[in-house]
Amino acid sequence: MAHDQHHQNDQNDLPHHADIAVIGSGPAGLIAALAIADTIDNLRLLSVGPPPPPAHRADLRTTALMTPAITLLRNLGLWDALSKHATPLENLQIIDATGRLPRAPDLFFQAREIQAEPFGYNIRNSDLLTVLQTAIDRHRAITRLETKAVTALTRQPDHVSAVTIEGQEFSANLIIGADGRHSICRKAAGIGVKSWRYPQVAIVCNFSHSRPHHYTSTEFHTAEGPLTTVPLEGNASSLVWVLHPDHADALMTESDTAFRDHLQERLEGLLGQVETVSRRAHFPLAGQQADSMGRDHIALLGEAAHVLPPIGAQGLNLSFRDAAWLAQCIAKGLAAGHPPGHDTVLQDYDDHRRSDITERIMAVDLLNRSLISEALPIHLARGFGLHLLKRFAPLRQLAMKRGLRPSGELPRLMQPQLARPHKQMAATGPVRHSPG
């Protein structure tokens, strides 16, 4: 990775034309820019978006990144910087707290049943963003264009031009829309989207506790949705507590002490005494899927393409797979003489992403609805499924493997001990706009 030169973010020095501009500086956009810059030489990349928020407004959330995502970080040379912020997830535990009869069995999954490594690592979003942003600033192929927002995109026959709220203009052969769930890139490409809501809200915070977590993430399945604790460093965990909106409202407005007491009660003493609790944030649960992953020189990635409820740690893991596949499809297109925004490249990218995204959306939806549904046959079916997983090791192992990675092929950047292929060169120097 070309980390040797720190990039001055001098706005006067910015190229107006790039081969690829990634719009959105969330984790999906940053990892995509790094994956592409690492895969292909001689490309000019712009990373366009707002700077990281100040500490007091930093994202409270943590992200559980599973083995393939960690392999991507390793292959991009980012793991050394991130590993000191990462807590291993050795075990996953499911506890039936629905209060319904018959009670489903509790399940305990150990990573060592299927692999030598942990299932993944839990990382604070603020640490993840800092490491990715630093890598972007140091990468000589990537220029950062800081803006509060890109306000307009105009499709041209062979490129897309864009303007920021501050009046800066740029254009690129390929625009990557990593601009979140309200993506203006998606709108500019005329790509439709299916959106739906769940009658639930997730409360998020971090807390310390008196007993060790033993690197175990625990999901309490309640009739309002799952409550998940995920280990952090020391005797601390992050919390994603999915609840009915009225219940969530009540918990969001109560005092720290009352909230701590409620949490303590819900955890049934699992982590001992709940000690300190951070500020809380809440996220209404929603789902969304774009009709296509790209067209007309615009590719979608991350939440611009898919939104999932925060259940089973899927969202950003999917986005990392988007990034790695998009890099590979662009490299393949270039080898065949196609510029990055060419229809063939975008179709190839769509082909590689559609079934993985649809499967994950359906699995999370099914699990969530099976918890909140009042229908007895659904509870019996869920309980029976959990019994099978508990009793039959091969089934349990298969479920664990599917939780970590899709059934199909993984992109090259997510394969362990990457035998580095020759880097793809972008034709003769940076790709210029050419008919796509």
Ligand SMILES: Cc1cc2nc3c(=O)[nH]c(=O)nc-3n(C[C@H](O)[C@H](O)[C@H](O)COP(=O)(O)OP(=O)(O)OC[C@H]3O[C@@H](n4cnc5c(N)ncnc54)[C@H](O)[C@@H]3O)c2cc1C
């Ligand atoms: C409570 C919770 C817990 C979660 N836990 C996990 C987990 O454990 N594991 C997991 O894999 N996933 C998890 N997720 C999902 C994960 O957080 C999201 O998938 C991820 O944050 C999405 O990243 P993104 O970069 O696509 O979008 P965002 O983080 O929304 O980033 C979008 C970026 O685009 C910028 N932007 C928007 N509009 C414009 C514009 N017009 N011009 C320029 N820039 C623009 C924004 O400012 C932002 O920088 C969780 C989600 C929630 C809600």
